Amino acid sequence: MERPLRLVTANPLDQLARTLEALLVVASAPLPVEELTAAADDERERIELALGLLAERYHEGRSGIVLEAVAGGWAFRASREASEACGRLFERPVQRGLSQAALETLAIVAYLGPCTRPEIARIRGVAADSAVAGLVERGLITESGRDDGTGGAVRYRTTPMFERVFGLESLSQLPRLDDLPGDVDDLRERLHAVAEQRSA
């Protein structure tokens, strides 16, 4: 049976949007669309439309609460303009004071993970134990199985917290390694330049 088109004042998704709003405000970590779909007991397509509606409403410059797609899900956060006030009241232990060693270790785990401490040490040239322990404590990386074979080393991967802290929707948002400088040829040249000059 076809229903005649009629003008509606309220968006038919409004009620669903209110439900999602409620779920998101209770959550302490980003909620994937699948979880929202299951909890709201509705169709995925409609959930996505409603999320779009909410994202428009909770937008930077329009609201003190901002809805963002991050770490594989959706989450509320404070607007950037309120960050100073937030900073006076709230500490951020996860991202505060990350050392260069920690950042390098984090980069290796993010790009090459899951990887083991020996692998990290091989690339960095120094033991990675304390850097890895620090990152685990901050919740930026976590154990993810073991290397094959008996006594295999523990492997580490980044957590959703890592993506959230760095504002990434997923790890695929990391820049491609090829786009970063650090040319093999350059180093190879430097290693051989001296010898080549002499033999020429």
Next chain:
Amino acid sequence: MIVRELELDLDAFEGPFDLLLTLVLKEEVDLADVDVAGIVVRFVERLAEREKLDLDACGEFLVLVAALLELKARGLFEDEAAELADLEPEEAAEELARRLAEYRRMKEAAGWLAERLAAEGDRFFRLGPAPLAPALERRLAPQDPEALANVVRLLAAEPPAVSLAHMALRFPPVAQFLERFRALLSRRSRFDFDTEIDGLSRAEQAIAFLALLELRRANQISISQAAPFAPIRVSRVEQESAAVNERTHAWNVRSA
């Protein structure tokens, strides 16, 4: 200061640093013979001669010496199962360059993360442990109360009374069997142990066996058994050999 022109005077090599590198890469000089520490000392001496620290030279020198050391270490441990062990020196240098490049890329990635962190530093969000999901309702398989009753009935049964019979056991003295066996042997030259003890209780059989051992110790009998668990045959030791055995026994007693 130019690192490649560093003049070296080592046991294995005399000349500028870059020539040494060339010869090593061409495998004309065995790196195992090269005193890398000597190169370092020479470099530090040259550095000390200058008032200003030449960081560029230091960096270049570090890279080159590190490469040399890695090549040397690999050469010294040839049977190492590492994937690098089979590499030619030039391939090893290539591998080293690749590793350095890998590290450099990771350093760049770390730099990118640091920038990102600074840019995203004004994002505040709620942090906390994930709220507990409601516990799933556990569905039990349909149960039969009768089966439970049967099991409980087993538990409710009176346990068997503990036997105290062993506490009342009386053991006959070994001497009783000694006399019996001696009497037997005075009539017959041999007897079958199993036949003799047939019908006795387990404890009595054990005592009888002790008596047998006692007689054997005193060299009054000899014991034989054709096979394990075969009947034990007991025979009297002949008088003459008994005398010899007696002496042996006395000697044994003395030396014991």
